[in-house]
Amino acid sequence: MKKVRIYVTYKESVFDPQGETITTAVKSLGFPQVKEINVGKFFDVTLLETADLDQTIAAISEKLLVNFNLETYHYQVLEEQK
Amino acid sequence: MKKVRIYVTYKESVFDPQGETITTAVKSLGFPQVKEINVGKFFDVTLLETADLDQTIAAISEKLLVNFNLETYHYQVLEEQK
Amino acid sequence: MTKKLTPEQIQQQKPYLAWGLSEKEYDYISQRLLGRLPNYTETGLFAVMWSEHCSYKMSKPVLREFPSTGKRVLQGPGEGAGILDIGDQQAVVFKAESHNHPSAVEPYEGAATGVGGIIRDIFSMGARPIAMLDSLHFGEIDQPRTKYLINEIVAGIGGYGNCMGIPTVGGETTFDPCYTGNPLVNAMCVGLMDQADMQKGRAQGIGNAVMYVGAKTGRDGIHGATFASADFADDKETQRSAVQVGDPFMEKLLLEACLELTHKHQDWLIGIQDMGAAGLVSSSCEMAAKADSGMELELDQVPQREPGMSAYEIMLSESQERMLLCIKKGFEKPVQDLFESYGLEAVVIGRVTAGHQYILHHQGNKVTDIPVSSLTDDVLEEQGTEVMPSRLQQAALQPVWQPTEFDFAATFYQMLQQPTIAAKTSITQTYDSQVRTNTVVGPGSDAAVLRIRRTTKGLAMTTDGNGRFVYLNPEIGGKLAVLEAAANLVASGAEPLGITDCLNYGDPHDPEVYWELHQSVKGMAAACRALEIPVISGNVSLYNETNQQAIYPTPMVGMVGLINDIQKYETIKLKNAGDKLFLIGTTTDDYAGSELQKMLQHEISGQLADIDLKQQVAGLQQVLHAVQAGLTSSVHDLSEGGLAIALAESTFATDLGLQVTVPLTDAQLFSETPGRFLISVAPAKVAQFTELMQDKALLIGEVIPQKKFELKTLTATYQLDLLRAQKLWEDAIPCLMKSKA
Amino acid sequence: MRVAVVVFPGSNCDIDLYEALTSVCKVEAAYVSYQQDNLAGFDAVMLPGGFSYGDYLRCGAIARFSNIMPAIQQFAAQGKPVFGTCNGFQILTEAGLLPGALKQNDSLKFVCKTVALRVENNQTVFTNQYQAGEVIQLPIAHADGSYYADQETLAALEANHQVVFRYATENPNGSLNDIAGITNRRGNVLGMMPHPERAVEQLLGNTDGLRLFKSLLAGQTIKEAAH
C-alpha cells in the first residue's frame, strides 16, 4: 500500500475569497504579524502499490480531483506501508 | 518572514461523507487500486519572524482555523524567507 | 473503551447514574420489570430509552392537557409526525424538533442534523417534505461566540435544507441575553401527501423482516439522547468526537428511495420509521411496541463504519440518515434492489417474532433479552413538583412600568434597529426559499404561503413564540404564542388547522421551571381549544441552562393553515396609493415584555393583561372573512414594536408612503396589545369592509404615492423618513455582525 | 417538441424545470436518469439545478462522469439545444461543454434572491423572445456561482457574443465581467446561474423566465416551417 498526498490550490491568477476573508479575520483577532493566508485542500489517497504510480496519480488528479481552469496541483508520496 | 503550513483534518472517528463520495467516484472511474481517499485542507500562513512561532500558530489555529469538535491539526514550517 | 462490567459490578458501581438512570429506576427495572440484574448492554438501553428525551417521563402528564383530536386529525401525536386532512384525499403532515444542545456544542452540524432529523420524520409518514421553517433564539449580538453561533447555525440549517431541495420559507429569530450560552434551534418540516400513502412506524407479522437502510453506523452521538437531557456545563475538547455529521446528499437519496417504496410498493411494506434520538434501539423497540410484537435482531448484520463496535454502541449510535423498515417476508430482495438503484444499502438485520421479547444477538452472544414494553411503556412517569417562581410573586407587588417622555422619532429609528425587529434578510437570503416552485410568499411577510399544485388551494405556515411574555406570565404567554401564530396565518388569508410545538425550558426538577412548563402548556391548550385546533405533534427540550441559569421558558408554536382559494392570499405590503388604512383592535398601555421596554430598560418586567380568548378568536375570524372576501389590499398583524413598526414594515420594499392620524399617545404606538391588525383597503371596498368589521375597524389614514410617513398622534405631528428607516432596519443585523465586540 | 430533463443523484430543481415545461408551457417533457445512455427522441436537453453528488469535491465534478454525459456531448455536437441552470451550468463547465468554471461566491455564502440581468444576446435559440439589452429579473440560489475563465477565454466569449446574460445592477457572486450565463461557440449550449424555471407563473410573482422556454419553442416552429 502507498499513501500519496495530492495538494490542490487555486492558480496564482485566481482570486481566493476565502483566503482573503481568513487573512482579514486573523489580523483583526490580534495577529498583525500575519501577512497572508492562502487556503488549499489535499487528498490523501491510499492505494495499492503500482509500477506506474506517477501516471495513476496524474490521471486521478487530471480526470477528477483538479479543475485546470482554476486549480493546480502537486503531490508527495507520504510513507511506505505494508 | 516565515511560511507555515497548517494541515487540518477530521478527527479519526468523524464521518466524512465527502471523502466517501470521492472514493466511490474515483474507484468507479477505473481506479480499483485506490482503497481510500481522505480530504483535508491546509492554510499557508505567511508571517513575520517571531520568537513564539509555536504559540502564535497554535493560537491562530485554535481561535479560528480549526473546529475542535470535529477537526484536528498539525503544522510544518515550510521555508525560510527574507 | 472501558472493559464491560458484569451485572453485579453494575449494581455495585452504579455507572448508570452517569448515564442518567436513577437508582430508583434501576431498582424498579431489575426487581419489577426483569426479575434479574440487567447486563451492561441492557442497562445502557434502559438509560437511553428512559431518558426524558426519549420517554417524556416528566413532560407526559403536562402534555396530556393539549387537545389532540378533531375532525381533520388523521394522525395525532405518537408517530413520526401528525397528519391533518385538507380535503381532496390529501393531507398535510408536520412536526417540529429542537436541536438546542447539539447546536450549542457544534453549531453547524447540530443545526444541520436537526433539520435532517425532522425531514426524516416527515417522509417516514409517506409524505413529500415541501417546506422547512425554523425558530432561532440567540444571545445579544455583542460577543464573538454569539456571532459565531449565529453564522454557523444559520449556515447549518441552510446547508442541509438547500441541498435536500426543500425550501426554507419562514421562521423567527429573536435575541435576548438569556439565550447566550444556550441558543434555541427549533426546526419544523411540513409535508404533503395523498391520504392513501399514509404510513406508520410498526413492526408486525411473525417472520417479517426488519431492514436497515441508509448510512452506516458509527460511534457518533453515543448518548446523544441522554446528553440532550443532561444539564449543560461548559464544553471541553477531546481527541475523539461524538458529534454527528450530517450528509444531506445521502438523505436526499434516502428520501427519494423511501418515497418510491411508500408510494409504489405498499404491498411490500409493513412499517417505516426513522432512526432519530437513541438510534436503532428506539426505532426498533418502538416499532415492535406499537404493534405489540416481539423482535429479534442480529447486530452483526448492521452496516458499521468503524471496526470493533460493541452491541451497546451499535444500538445507541445516533449516526444520521438511517431508516428502519418492516418488510413482508419474501420481499427483502426487491427492497434491496430498489435501494440499490439509489446507491443505498438495505440490509435484513432481524425479524418480527412471536411473543413480546426484545432480543439482540451480537458476535454469537445473546446480549439482550427483555420485554419490548419495558423500554417503551413501563417507564416510571415522574410527576414534577411545581412552585410559582418567586419573581412572579414579587412582580405582583411592583408598580407597572410606563414609558415616560421620550423622543418619538429617535425611538422609532432606534426600535427598527433592534435585532429582534430588524430585517432578517441576511439570514433568510442564505436559505433557498423557492426550490420546487410552490412558494407564493417566502420569508418577510406574516406567514409563508405555498400553493398546492393541481388544486386551487394553498397552505400557510408560521413559527412563533415569545419567551419574554411567557417569562412574565407563563399561562398568558402560552396563550399569546398560539394566538400570535394564528394571527400570522389569518393575516395571510389562511384558516388555522393545527399546531406542532417545541417546548424549550430549563431543568424540570426545578419546581419553578416545572410550574412554568405546566402553566404555559395550560395557556397554549386553552388557546387551541378556543381556536378549535389540535396539537398533532411536538417536541420537548428541557435542561436548557448554562451554569444553572435557565433560558426564558420558550414554547415555540408551529402552525399550519389552509387557504381555499390561493388567488386570495394576502401579504403585509401596501399595494396602492389611495388605499385606506385601518387599525383593528383596541390599543392599551401594554409595555410589559415589549421591545420598547427591553430597549429602554434593558430588562423586562411587569404583568401581562389577561386575555379574553373568545373575543380574540372572534376578532381573528372577522379579519379572516375580510381577507377571504377579497376586501383587503394588505394585512399585517401587530407584534414586536406595535403599530409604529407595523406601519413602517408595510411600506418597506414598496414605493409607497403613509399619512396617519391616530388617537394614541406617542408611547402607545409601541404598545404590544395583542389581537391587533393593520389593514389597507381600496376605497371602493371600504364600505363593505367596515360593515363586516362592525365597530372594530378604526380608520387611521391613507396610503400615499410619496415615500413619506406623516404621523399625527394625540400629542404631536411627525415627518418620518422612510428611506432612512428602511436602511436602518435592513443594515442593523449585518452591522452588528460585523462590528468588533 | 420533446424535452429531456436529466436527473442526477442530488438534483433537486428537476421538478421545477419539468413543471415549467409541461404545466406552464404545455411542452412534452420526460425525466431522464443519469444512468441512461441515450437521448433518442428528444429535441432538447435540460440539466436542472440542485446539488448533484452533494456538491462534494466541486459542484458538478462527479456528475459529469455519469452514463448520460456522452449522449449529451453527442447531442450538443449535433447542434441541438442543451440548457443547464445552476448546478446544470456547473456540470456543463465541468464536462467541458462550456468554457470556464464556477467558483464559490465571493461572500462565501449561499444566496437566494432575485437579481437584475441584462439580455446581451437575443440571437440564440434560448433568447430570441427577449429584446437585446432588455433588463429582466430572475431568481438566483447558489453558493458557487462566481464565473471564472482566463483572460483569453473571456476575450473570446465577449468577441463571439457568447455572454448571453449579465448581472445588470449588482454582481451577487463575484463573476468576472458580471457573467450570469454563456453559450458555447456554436450557440446551442446555454449555461446560466439564474433560474428561469422559477419565474414562469404570475402566482409566484415573476414571469420573466417564461420567454426563455418560449424562445426554444419558437425556434422549433421556425425550423419545422422551413422543412
Ligand SMILES: Nc1ncnc2c1ncn2[C@@H]1O[C@H](COP(=O)(O)OP(=O)(O)O)[C@@H](O)[C@H]1O
Ligand atoms: N430564522 C428565520 N428563518 C426563516 N425566516 C425567518 C427567520 N426569522 C425571521 N424570518 C421571517 O421574517 C419575517 C418576520 O419575522 P417575524 O418578525 O417573526 O414575524 P411575525 O412578527 O409576523 O411573526 C417572517 O416572514 C419570518 O418568516
Ligand SMILES: [Mg+2]
Ligand atoms: Mg406577524
